[in-house]
Amino acid sequence: MTRILTHLQRLEAESIHIMREVVAEAEKPVMLYSVGKDSAVMLHLARKAFYPAPPPFPLLHVDTTWKFQAMYALREKAAREAGMELLVHRNPEAIERGINPFDHGALHTDMWKTEGLKQALDKYGFDAAFGGARRDEEKSRAKERIFSFRTATHGWDPKNQRPELWNLYNARKAPRTRNGGESIRVFPLSNWTELDIWQYIQLENIEIVPLYFAAPRPTVERDGMLVMVDDDRFPLEGEQPIERWIRFRTLGCYPLTGAVESTASTLSEIIQEMLLTTTSERQGRAIDRDAGGSSMEKKKQEGYF
Amino acid sequence: MADHSSSEGPSPQNAYRPDALAGEDIDAYLTRHQHKTMLRFITCGSVDDGKSTLIGRLLYDSKMIFEDQLASLESDSKRIGTQGQELDYALLVDGLAAEREQGITIDVAYRFFSTDRRKFIVADCPGHEQYTRNMVTGASTAELAVILVDARKGVLVQTRRHSFLCHRLGIRRIVLAVNKMDLIDYDQAAYDAIVADYARFAAEIGIEAFTAMPISGFKGDNIAGPSEHMPWYTGPSLIEHLETVELGAADAQDRPFRMPVQWVNRPDLDFRGFAGLIAGGTIKPGAALRVLPSGKTTTLERIVTFSGDLEEAVAGQSVTLTFADEIDCSRGDVIAAAEDPPQVSDQFEATLVWMDDDPMLVGRAYWLKLGTQTVSASVQEPKYEINVNTMAHLAAKTLTLNSIGVAEVHTEKPIVFEPYADNRTLGGFVLIDKLTNRTVAGGMLHFALRRAQNVHWQPSDVTREDHAGIKNQTPRVLWFTGLSGSGKSTIANEVEKRLAVMNRHTFLLDGDNVRHGLNKDLGFTDADRIENIRRVGEVARLMADAGLIVLTAFISPFRAERQMVRDMLPDTEFVEIFVDTPLEIAEQRDVKGLYKKAREGKLKNFTGIDSPYEAPENPDIVVNTVEMTPGEAAEYIIRQIMPLK
Numbered sequence: 001m002t003r004i005l006t007h008l009q010r011l012e013a014e015s016i017h018i019m020r021e022v023v024a025e026a027e028k029p030v031m032l033y034s035v036g037k038d039s040a041v042m043l044h045l046a047r048k049a050f051y052p053a054p055p056p057f058p059l060l061h062v063d064t065t066w067k068f069q070a071m072y073a074l075r076e077k078a079a080r081e082a083g084m085e086l087l088v089h090r091n092p093e094a095i096e097r098g099i100n101p102f103d104h105g106a107l108h109t110d111m112w113k114t115e116g117l118k119q120a121l122d123k124y125g126f127d128a129a130f131g132g133a134r135r136d137e138e139k140s141r142a143k144e145r146i147f148s149f150r151t152a153t154h155g156w157d158p159k160n161q162r163p164e165l166w167n168l169y170n171a172r173k174a175p176r177t178r179n180g181g182e183s184i185r186v187f188p189l190s191n192w193t194e195l196d197i198w199q200y201i202q203l204e205n206i207e208i209v210p211l212y213f214a215a216p217r218p219t220v221e222r223d224g225m226l227v228m229v230d231d232d233r234f235p236l237e238g239e240q241p242i243e244r245w246i247r248f249r250t251l252g253c254y255p256l257t258g259a260v261e262s263t264a265s266t267l268s269e270i271i272q273e274m275l276l277t278t279t280s281e282r283q284g285r286a287i288d289r290d291a292g293g294s295s296m297e298k299k300k301q302e303g304y305f
Numbered sequence: 306m307a308d309h310s311s312s313e314g315p316s317p318q319n320a321y322r323p324d325a326l327a328g329e330d331i332d333a334y335l336t337r338h339q340h341k342t343m344l345r346f347i348t349c350g351s352v353d354d355g356k357s358t359l360i361g362r363l364l365y366d367s368k369m370i371f372e373d374q375l376a377s378l379e380s381d382s383k384r385i386g387t388q389g390q391e392l393d394y395a396l397l398v399d400g401l402a403a404e405r406e407q408g409i410t411i412d413v414a415y416r417f418f419s420t421d422r423r424k425f426i427v428a429d430c431p432g433h434e435q436y437t438r439n440m441v442t443g444a445s446t447a448e449l450a451v452i453l454v455d456a457r458k459g460v461l462v463q464t465r466r467h468s469f470l471c472h473r474l475g476i477r478r479i480v481l482a483v484n485k486m487d488l489i490d491y492d493q494a495a496y497d498a499i500v501a502d503y504a505r506f507a508a509e510i511g512i513e514a515f516t517a518m519p520i521s522g523f524k525g526d527n528i529a530g531p532s533e534h535m536p537w538y539t540g541p542s543l544i545e546h547l548e549t550v551e552l553g554a555a556d557a558q559d560r561p562f563r564m565p566v567q568w569v570n571r572p573d574l575d576f577r578g579f580a581g582l583i584a585g586g587t588i589k590p591g592a593a594l595r596v597l598p599s600g601k602t603t604t605l606e607r608i609v610t611f612s613g614d615l616e617e618a619v620a621g622q623s624v625t626l627t628f629a630d631e632i633d634c635s636r637g638d639v640i641a642a643a644e645d646p647p648q649v650s651d652q653f654e655a656t657l658v659w660m661d662d663d664p665m666l667v668g669r670a671y672w673l674k675l676g677t678q679t680v681s682a683s684v685q686e687p688k689y690e691i692n693v694n695t696m697a698h699l700a701a702k703t704l705t706l707n708s709i710g711v712a713e714v715h716t717e718k719p720i721v722f723e724p725y726a727d728n729r730t731l732g733g734f735v736l737i738d739k740l741t742n743r744t745v746a747g748g749m750l751h752f753a754l755r756r757a758q759n760v761h762w763q764p765s766d767v768t769r770e771d772h773a774g775i776k777n778q779t780p781r782v783l784w785f786t787g788l789s790g791s792g793k794s795t796i797a798n799e800v801e802k803r804l805a806v807m808n809r810h811t812f813l814l815d816g817d818n819v820r821h822g823l824n825k826d827l828g829f830t831d832a833d834r835i836e837n838i839r840r841v842g843e844v845a846r847l848m849a850d851a852g853l854i855v856l857t858a859f860i861s862p863f864r865a866e867r868q869m870v871r872d873m874l875p876d877t878e879f880v881e882i883f884v885d886t887p888l889e890i891a892e893q894r895d896v897k898g899l900y901k902k903a904r905e906g907k908l909k910n911f912t913g914i915d916s917p918y919e920a921p922e923n924p925d926i927v928v929n930t931v932e933m934t935p936g937e938a939a940e941y942i943i944r945q946i947m948p949l950k
Binding site for chain 1: 743
């Protein structure tokens with residue numbers, strides 16, 4: 001009798017296959033871990049792919065020092081439970097110049113994340129980095145390969161991508177030179193959608209940052225966005241934070257991440273809310289909209305993950 | 306979904322309307338969606354068949370477009386749209402900036418939508434000819450193809466091309482979607498004529514069955530539900546068809562068990578598991594297994610997963626297997642049903658789709674990746690190229706970007722395979738350029754050549770180590786490379802004289818001499834130069850097996866072929882010696898008067914003049930003939946290669 005695999009079983013099998021190919025063919029892989037829900041699923045899949053061994057690569061968190069406190073807490077715990085080494089990189093120049101989202105705008109993302117990531121990959125000499133991006137997130141992602149090449153300077157050339165046939169991935173790179181080398185970003189969740197991620201989290205009982213669930217939290221309104229006052233670095237402009245029932249659909253630097261008012265406190269309720277909502281997921285993030293429709297594509301050519 | 310009336314033009318009010326069940330009983334909704342299956346399909350059409358519009362429409366009708374996306378779609382439609390004041394769905398999916406400017410789709414894009422029954426992954430593939438490679442890429446993972454035809458134009462050359470490629474890539478479920486029916490007033494006779502025309506063509510190329518439907522991606526007719534404009538059409542809508550079409554899982558599971566080993570999992574001495582994605586069949590603990598290419602047999606002990614051991618695993622699952630005995634098994638091996646294993650061979654006939662700007666070089670060594678096996682391989686002169694518009698077979702010397710042909714492929718060592726028609730995983734491969742690392746071709750194996758199956762390696766009792774031991778020396782291949790007139794033969798001759806004095810057993814293979822005999826059938830085209838070096842490499846290898854120190858003096862202009870010879874020999878036996886003489890100096894010397902002839906145009910394909918010389922990047926030894934005499938160069942080389950024991 002034929003057993004038809006469900007869509008989640010097929011997605012899981014594909015992601016595991018991708019991770020094993022990277023481990024078999026790359027010299028020094030690493031998993032970029034942002035502590036968000038996609039990272040949580042990616043880490044869970046990695047544990048499945050290599051079980052009973054722990055995943056044979058470290059986790060790398062490119063930190064901005066401005067993440068939510070709850071994210072830092074889960075980060076340590078998740079790495080410990082997976083039996084993996086956790087590397088944390090903070091761009092020393094950004095530390096020195098005190099780059100922050102309140103005073104520096106776009107420079108904040110550029111210095112901490114784009115530059116920070118390049119620094120970390122160069123510093124450790126990683127030649128393959130797993131990322132949790134999905135093709136349904138954004139238009140330019142839809143055209144990116146699962147194994148996506150970056151030049152020695154971390155640039156992405158959308159016109160010069162290797163054809164990806166069947167499930168055959170070409171992980172060959174030019175040998176490293178003194179100026180660094182080519183590297184690959186690998187996206188094992190390429191074919192997952194936001195709904196797939198949530199369903200899988202529920203089905204597999206994967207721990208995620210509590211901020212995804214609604215609770216009363218201190219908030220202020222900035223530029224039409226509800227922002228949570230997560231620590232005392234938040235410059236209050238005379239206003240008093242207001243306790244509101246909120247939750248987050250995506251997680252990043254707390255001052256840049258918009259909350260939604262919600263009472264959804266279980267996974268089912270979150271999924272329900274997601275299904276009933278009428279705006280797309282990345283809308284809560286400032287990063288996608290600062291240069292017209294092709295902003296993410298431009299960022300990626302510059303080396304953003 | 307039925308509430309999306311097709312006659313009503315799209316408007317922001319009916320943008321995203323979630324499933325009622327999601328609001329009423331989320332847990333029931335989730336249970337239903339957990340049991341969804343998945344279908345990957347590809348849409349093919351010409352530049353203006355309305356492909357992007359159709360996909361935008363599918364996303365829209367399956368409620369994947371959100372308010373904010375719709376808002377930007379509305380403003381974009383007014384600004385750069387091509388549909389007047391109406392929504393231009395194409396803008397939803399034409400992602401890259403360059404595409405927006407040119408109004409075309411330039412690469413494969415993957416789109417996602419889902420209904421209550423299925424999740425869909427759509428490969429959106431460009432239709433124009435120069436991007437055949439993208440279509441082949443998209444088709445390689447698809448189980449079904451939607452071939453779009455503009456109702457006003459009927460079956461075009463592109464329609465044939467797309468159908469042919471999909472069929473060749475093994476897609477057995479084909480939907481002929483006759484689009485833009487609204488522009489021909491939903492005329493049934495015109496539709497019937499197009500379907501009849503396509504049926505004739507489909508039969509010609511061996512497409513056994515297809516499903517035809519009249520649609521309008523722009524207006525939404527027969528997309529999510531029946532169209533009130535075409536009561537004469539009683540078949541399913543496109544989404545209904547996609548939701549109910551039978552999946553290929555049954556085919557895959559009925560086949561004998563196969564799993565290419567990706568990775569050996571060895572966390573400690575007590576556990577040794579073999580990780581992979583099952584490429585065919587079904588497996589249970591206790592099953593008799595055979596590991597290929599070694600042919601050793603064992604029994605399946607456990608199917609290990611993170612969530613506990615499984616009692617059964619099927620094609621499409623990623624698992625880790627353990628064996629009852631400790632037998633050798635590593636990445637690249639294939640674990641198979643013991644009684645019905647796949648074949649092993651090193652010579653094949655295959656269909657190749659060339660995907661690189663640089664044309665195929667007959668005889669050049671490329672990496673061939675099939676399943677988890679990566680081996681060195683070369684392609685022979687094509688038997689024929691296929692004109693993808695007429696399906697005619699044409700004579701061809703090579704394959705160029707976007708051309709498709711049939712040729713013999715030879716691998717350096719035997720690989721485990723199945724015909725592509727039986728198993729995509731064990732029959733589909735890519736070729737990778739060894740220097741640029743680009744993926745240059747996709748291929749599909751047809752069958753192994755009989756001669757490969759009947760020629761076996763004859764093991765000899767006197768081994769190559771014995772041969773070398775008797776001569777009391779270590780075999781070497783001293784490979785001299787450099788421009789014509791650089792001094793290769795002269796220096797090689799000096800080195801050989803010195804080795805002879807030292808009682809070493811040597812042999813010098815000289816370029817000119819070999820071309821008088823073994824290689825007298827070869828000229829100086831790139832392909833012939835590659836074959837010249839391949840033969841010399843094989844001869845040098847036999848001589849090294851016999852224990853000799855072989856010296857070769859050939860221009861050998863291409864890095865790839867020098868690497869090919871290096872790969873033929875055990876590590877350290879190949880010594881690349883770059884006789885580094887600048888072109889001006891070699892041309893000044895012009896011992897044989899060849900440069901003069903080449904400059905006068907009397908000699909074609911002369912290295913350095915109208916044919917490239919690729920200098921070694923990391924030669925083992927470099928001699929500079931401007932600073933050294935041939936004798937000094939020979940002394941220097943001898944010092945580098947000693948002690949030779």
